[in-house]
Amino acid sequence: MSSELAVQDNNVVALHSPMDMPVEQFKSGLEQRETNRQALLQWISKNLKEDVDYGIIRNKKSLWKPGAEKISGMLGIKREYPNMDQYQLSASEGKELTNIIIKCVLLNSAGIHVSEGLGARTLRQDGGDLNKCIKMAAKSSFIDATLNMCGLSEIFTLDLEDMFPDEAKSKPAPKQESKPKPQPQPDHTKIEVDTTPETRLQDYINNKLTFVNDDGETVIDPGMVSTAKDMVNEVQDLEQLKTKWLSFQKLYNDGVLDQNSWDHVCNIKDLMKLTLK
Numbered sequence: 001m002s003s004e005l006a007v008q009d010n011n012v013v014a015l016h017s018p019m020d021m022p023v024e025q026f027k028s029g030l031e032q033r034e035t036n037r038q039a040l041l042q043w044i045s046k047n048l049k050e051d052v053d054y055g056i057i058r059n060k061k062s063l064w065k066p067g068a069e070k071i072s073g074m075l076g077i078k079r080e081y082p083n084m085d086q087y088q089l090s091a092s093e094g095k096e097l098t099n100i101i102i103k104c105v106l107l108n109s110a111g112i113h114v115s116e117g118l119g120a121r122t123l124r125q126d127g128g129d130l131n132k133c134i135k136m137a138a139k140s141s142f143i144d145a146t147l148n149m150c151g152l153s154e155i156f157t158l159d160l161e162d163m164f165p166d167e168a169k170s171k172p173a174p175k176q177e178s179k180p181k182p183q184p185q186p187d188h189t190k191i192e193v194d195t196t197p198e199t200r201l202q203d204y205i206n207n208k209l210t211f212v213n214d215d216g217e218t219v220i221d222p223g224m225v226s227t228a229k230d231m232v233n234e235v236q237d238l239e240q241l242k243t244k245w246l247s248f249q250k251l252y253n254d255g256v257l258d259q260n261s262w263d264h265v266c267n268i269k270d271l272m273k274l275t276l277k
Helices: 023-047 065-074 084-092 130-150 197-207 222-234 238-253 259-276
Strands: 005-008 011-014 054-057 060-063 078-080 099-107 113-122 210-212 218-220
Touching (some): 023 065, 197 259, 238 259
Antiparallel strands (some): 005 011, 078 099
8 A cells, every 4th residue: 555545445545634534533533632632631720830830921821841841741751952962062163152042842652753842042141151041942942842732822822912912011030040230221101103103113223222231331232123123124014013022022921031121122012013003
């Protein structure tokens, strides 16, 4: 029999698509998966503890590493980070690194790939500590892979429409292990509508994206300027702006984005809303 096609009852069945399975086998598989999923959700509700395995952000649950470890452990899942060695090798060769993006792959007991996730981190947020940066990115990718594997968005992911309004408040970013440096406080008051929102947006990007350096001086943040320009170029409508803003909020809640950078992102988002109306 071909590895791609099978003939059954004079009908050609494509084996590579679940939709081409025999009806009874397909229905049985769906019922089994639904029963197993409900059992998993009940187990999560009973065994995962708030402030230990997950946190609450605007009345929504956010999965933490201990919770992801409990879920994957109960399912007999192992994790690997296939591209982590590349960053360590680059560092040993003296290559300059500014951003870390770690991929996590989840494997079942038979070694079969069942899910994957990504986690991002900037070295600037960790004071140039590569080991810590890789560790934090790996943690985020593991949590992302766990959510993808189990389809847990209904209880752990955030709703885009609920999180986008201007009055939405986010949970403060986790405290860094090192002593926090003083940060300037960008003006995050309500931005009033004027006749040239595009001009105000460009002025903010060119002149107000600052941070305090090691010498205590307030200077322009070139990384933030580049990020802001990319954001302006990539976003074409309000829906895309919502999605982009939510991705930054996830980095903030994960501790990847500091308070000063998060305030800048929110101000840029407010100005962009005016230019896109």
